[in-house]
Amino acid sequence: MTSLGLASAGRAYEPPYIPAFSQPVRWAAVGIIAAIAFAALASDWPFSRIGTFQPMMLALGFVLIQYVVDIPFRAHKWRLAVIGVFLAATLAYWLSWYSGGALVSPAAAESVWKYASVGLIAGLLGAGVWNAPYKNFHSKVASVPMMFIVLFAFIGCSLWTMTYSLSDARIYPVFTFVGFKQYYRLFSVDIWEIAWKNGLIYLFLGTAFSIITGFFLAVFMDQKIRLEGLFRTIYLYPFALSFIVTGHVWAWIFSPAYGLQKSVRQMGWESFTFEWIADSKMAIYCVVIAGVWQGSGLVMALMLAGLRGIDDEIWRASRVDGIPKWRTYLQIVIPMMRPVLITTFVIVAAGAVRIYDLVVALTDGGPGISSTVPAQYVYKYLFSGNIGQGLSAATVMLLASAIILIPWVYVEFVKSKQQR
Amino acid sequence: MTGTPAIEPFGPKPKRLFDPARIGVYAFLIITALYFLFPLYVVIITSFKDLDAIRDGNIFWPQLKYGVITTTDPAGNIVTRQAEWWHPWYRAWFEVCTGLECKGISPNFWNSVIITIPSVIVSIAVAITTGYALANWPFRFSEGFFTVLIVGSFIPYQVLLYPMVLLTKNMGIYSTLSAVIFVHTVFGLPILTLLFRNYFASLPVELFKAARVDGAGFWRILLQVFLPMSLPILTVAVILQVTGIWNDFLFGVVFAGLPNYPMTVKLNNIFTSTFGVKEYNVEMAATLLTGAIPLAIYFLSGRYFVRGIAAGAVKG
Incomplete structure (x- = not known):
């Protein structure tokens, strides 16, 4: 029994700090990092290639991540110092831009950014070597790509889009604040009205039909049938195809001059008419048909997994009680499958909001502009010299996805926390 | 108490051949x-x-x-030839035109291959490390980052498209192969990380502890213990990524640049190209060629495919 009694000394035992590297190695590493930093600043090589924005964003990433991973500083004052340097540099840049160069000249602001970014990156790396070792170091290093992607690709890019949707950016992404002007314009143009209405039609009908079809397929597949694997393969294969392929395949079938209409007429039913794709009121429903064809197999697979997860005892109990099968499904199985249903709904609906390829391939927004969807509107304006307008439409799409996500977030986070 | 034995049903349950x-x-x-x-x-x-x-x-x-078929070639000459069943497929692969370029869809098939292989390798390498770190070596906020990652995967791509264009332009890789690989890695990360994290979390924790006791560190456990065990989930991930990247259209058209267009973009251009006679049979052959790789993967490995979408979609 060897109790050192350290824990009873009033504070938790902390092992003594033993640096990972000996003193000469520490100094050598710091020296090398400093030399590289000086070389970069003196030769101006990185900045002439990639500008000052990228290094500063890299520095920002390190500055933010140090709070998560306790690297390189564990002392609060050093973290604050690093953040202070970043904020000061950003302030200088902003003042220069805001005053048009009157308060701080643009050249000075540029060089402040250069020195700040190089200083921050070199300082954090140097301190990183100096203060090693760290707890769970490799895991934190391995997670750096994920952290950068979360911070910059998902959060940063969304914020950028929302910010610039309040600007008058046209061909170049230059920020001139104009308030909600882009949104007023957005909701006053005809093509956006068509686009969001089509988006809603596709969202409601596509999601509803996919889920209903997929659910019925799953229920019938769950009746202990023969050749289950074959049926599943058939129902799911469209999901392996590209939307571009699906779109062109269905465009061929819908084509009045060559497809279903002509073929049925040729077989003797002369008055058969099926020209939705050429009808500006019906074209979006063609998209719905193709989308349901592609998507219901996925719903079937998810629902089938959910149905198989239901205990056989439930079925036996309901049979003993003499409840007919359809009522067991309606009143017992479906309520039990609510988490699966919600997840499926969110996946299908989030896919429906961003629908793009399918419409491009199937109708290309036609006839005329009658089957345009929001994603096409965004794409059209982003790459034809009206960035602000495209970004405001993108922000509306983001809002729609956020609304769809709410039930899923509720199930995944709020509900599961309550159950624990 | 003795009495007459209870009469119980015996023999196989009669089966009606035609149960309605x-x-x-x-x-x-x-x-x-x-x-x-x-x-x-x-x-x-x-x-x-x-x-x-x-x-x-x-x-x-x-x-x-x-029978005999007459067509006009791009130069405007009338060509007569005996039709064969494989002609549309030959034309789709070697000859079909978009605009003035008549090289068929084969160059873009190879573009798709060149895009898919590095994208799959890079995205899976990043995701397997991240998933392993999240499952076995959690640190402060690691779950928070993961949650944002999963929620972020529901953001419509159109929202992130333009900032990503600027980002890749600033990095100097816009409209090159590297940009497409980068974008596929970024947007493939959520689903793949989810897949690997859940798989590693389902492995018995004793395995991990035993390796730790034997003195293996972060990378050695990953490479020598977990990686050899993750063949099934690697198969699922590869199938998921190959079909996903092969079928992608938006990132190909925005980030790849004209000479690197993948097959889906080329296919769409074949359909929208209004030059000369519309050859519906050739277009359909090109469509099937574009869908061939994912379909082949699907039919050969349907079980893993189903597992992949089920595992990826339902958070386990």
């Missing part, structure tokens, strides 16, 4: 299966027809006899 409910079930399944197969059937038979048969015949019946 069973017939209904099978009728429903077969009719829906036909509906799902119909487009594939139509496209396959159309791709083997010649243009006359497409003009005169109907989409339900295949063409059995092939």
Whole structure:
């Protein structure tokens, strides 16, 4: 029994700090990092290639991540110092831009950014070597790509889009604040009205039909049938195809001059008419048909997994009680499958909001502009010299996805926390 | 107490050959299966027809006899030839035009291959490390980052598209292969990380502890203990990524740049190209060629495919 009694000394035992590297190695590493930093600043090589924005964003990433991973500083004052340097540099840049160069000249602001970014990156790396070792170091290093992607690709890019949707950016992404002007314009143009209405039609009908079809397929597949694997393969294969392929395949079938209409007429039913794709009121429903064809197999697979997860005892109990099968499904199985249903709904609906390829391939927004969807509107304006307008439409799409996500977030986070 | 033995049912349960409910079930399944197969059937038979048969015949019946066909080539000359069943496929692979370029869809097939292979390798390498770190070496906020990552995967791509264009432009890789690989890695990360994290979390924790006791560190446990065990989930991830990247259109058209266009973009350009006579059979053959790789993967590995979408979609 060897109790050192350290824990009873009033504070938790902390092992003594033993640096990972000996003193000469520490100094050598710091020296090398400093030399590289000086070389970069003196030769101006990185900045002439990639500008000052990228290094500063890299520095920002390190500055933010140090709070998560306790690297390189564990002392609060050093973290604050690093953040202070970043904020000061950003302030200088902003003042220069805001005053048009009157308060701080643009050249000075540029060089402040250069020195700040190089200083921050070199300082954090140097301190990183100096203060090693760290707890769970490799895991934190391995997670750096994920952290950068979360911070910059998902959060940063969304914020950028929302910010610039309040600007008058046209061909170049230059920020001139104009308030909600882009949104007023957005909701006053005809093509956006068509686009969001089509988006809603596709969202409601596509999601509803996919889920209903997929659910019925799953229920019938769950009746202990023969050749289950074959049926599943058939129902799911469209999901392996590209939307571009699906779109062109269905465009061929819908084509009045060559497809279903002509073929049925040729077989003797002369008055058969099926020209939705050429009808500006019906074209979006063609998209719905193709989308349901592609998507219901996925719903079937998810629902089938959910149905198989239901205990056989439930079925036996309901049979003993003499409840007919359809009522067991309606009143017992479906309520039990609510988490699966919600997840499926969110996946299908989030896919429906961003629908793009399918419409491009199937109708290309036609006839005329009658089957345009929001994603096409965004794409059209982003790459034809009206960035602000495209970004405001993108922000509306983001809002729609956020609304769809709410039930899923509720199930995944709020509900599961309550159950624990 | 003795008495007459209870009469119990014996022998196999009698089975009715034609149970109406069973017939209904099978009728429903077969009719829906036909509906799902119909487009594939139509496209396959159309791709083997010649243009006359497409003009005169109907989409339900295949063409059995092939005659002489006259077409105009891009230079405007009238060409006469004996039609063969494989002509549309040959033209789609080697000759079909978009604009003035008549090299067929084969260069873009190779573009798709060149895009897919590094994208799959890079995205899976990043995701497997991240998933392993999240499952076995959690740190402060690691779950928070993961949650944002998963929620972020529901953001419409159109929202992130333009900032990503600027980002890749600033990095100097816009409209190159590297940009497409980068974008596929970024947007493939959520689903793949989810897949690997859940898989590693489902492995017995004793395995991890034993390796730790034996003195293995972060990377050694990953490379020598977990990686050899994760073959099933690696298969799932590869299938998921290959089909996903092969079928992608938006990132290909925005980030790849003209010489690197993947097959889906080329296919769409073939359809929208209004130069010369529209050759529906060739277009359908090109469509099937574009769908061939994912379909082949799907039919060969359907079980893993189903597992992949189920594992990826339902958070386990």
